[in-house]
Amino acid sequence: MASANLNVMIKAARKAGRSLVKDFREVENLQVSVKGAGDFVSKADQEAERIIKDELRGARPNYGWLGEETGEEAGEDPTRRWIVDPLDGTTNFLHGLPHWAISIALEHKKEIVAAVIFDAAKDELFVAEKGGGAFMNDQRMRVSGRRRLDESLFATGIPFAGRGPLPAALQDLARLMPLTAGVRRMGSAALDLAYVAAGRYDGYWERGNKPWDVAAGILLVREAGGFVEGIRDGDDPLESGRLIAANTQVFEPLAKIIRSRD
Structure with a gap:
C-alpha cells in the first residue's frame, strides 16, 4: 500500500x-x-x-x-x-x-x-x-536475470552539442559494444533507469547527469533488486552524476569495463 x-x-x-x-x-x-x-x-x-x-x-x-x-x-x-x-x-x-x-x-x-x-x-x-x-x-518489477554480457542490452547517454565528456563516452562504446547484444541511446536517463528496473535493459551507465535526472531511477533499480554505484570509487551517484546500474549478474563485468578508464 x-x-x-x-x-x-x-x-x-x-x-x-x-x-x-x-x-x-x-x-x-x-x-x-x-x-x-x-x-x-x-x-x-x-x-x-x-x-x-x-x-x-x-x-x-x-x-x-x-x-x-x-x-x-x-x-x-x-x-x-x-x-x-x-x-x-x-x-x-x-x-x-x-x-x-x-x-x-x-x-x-x-x-x-x-x-x-x-x-x-x-x-x-x-x-x-x-x-x-x-x-x-x-x-x-524485477531486474533481468541475464548473466552474460553477450546476451545483455545496455543503455547510456552520449554527450551532444559540446556538453559533457564525449571522448570518454565514445571510448566506453568502443570497449563495450563488441561484447554485448547492443547499446541504446534513447535520450531519457529517467526511463533508462526505469527500464533497468523493469528488466528491459540489463544495465545502464552515464557521466554528467544531474540529480533530477537520476534520483527517482536510482531507487527504482535498487528496489527492483539491482545495483547502482558511482563510476569512480567513493562517488555518490546522485551527487556526482556518474553512475552504473545493472542487474546483479552483469554489474561487475559492466563496471570493470566502464571503470577501466576512470
Whole structure:
C-alpha cells in the first residue's frame, strides 16, 4: 500500500502528465526558447514543473525543493526535499518522439525514499518506496536475470552539442559494444533507469547527469533488486552524476569495463 507521500507524488505526476500529453499532440505549435546549445526548454516543460510544484508544495509546504527549471529552495524541514525533472527527454518531446517522462523523488536525510517516473505518452507509471519494492502499473518489477554480457542490452547517454565528456563516452562504446547484444541511446536517463528496473535493459551507465535526472531511477533499480554505484570509487551517484546500474549478474563485468578508464 502506497504511503501518503507516494500518493501525493503520483497525483502530481499524473496531473502534469495530462498537461504534457496535450502539448505533445500539438508539438509543432509549441513556442520554444533556447536555454543552451542543443538544450531546449518549452512552455510545456515550465508548465509541468509549475503543476508539480503546486501539488507537492501544497501538500507538503515545509519540504525543500530541487527542480530542473526553478532550481533549489530550502524548506522549513531541512531533512526532506523533492527532486523533480518535469520533462526528462525534452529533445525527444520537441521532435515528436514519444519517449520522455516526469521524474519525482523524495529525499530524506540525503537518501531517496520514494520515487515516481511517469511515461505519460505510453501511460506507464513506475513507482518505488524504500523497502517496499518497485512497481510498474501496479505490477511488481524485477531486474533481468541475464548473466552474460553477450546476451545483455545496455543503455547510456552520449554527450551532444559540446556538453559533457564525449571522448570518454565514445571510448566506453568502443570497449563495450563488441561484447554485448547492443547499446541504446534513447535520450531519457529517467526511463533508462526505469527500464533497468523493469528488466528491459540489463544495465545502464552515464557521466554528467544531474540529480533530477537520476534520483527517482536510482531507487527504482535498487528496489527492483539491482545495483547502482558511482563510476569512480567513493562517488555518490546522485551527487556526482556518474553512475552504473545493472542487474546483479552483469554489474561487475559492466563496471570493470566502464571503470577501466576512470
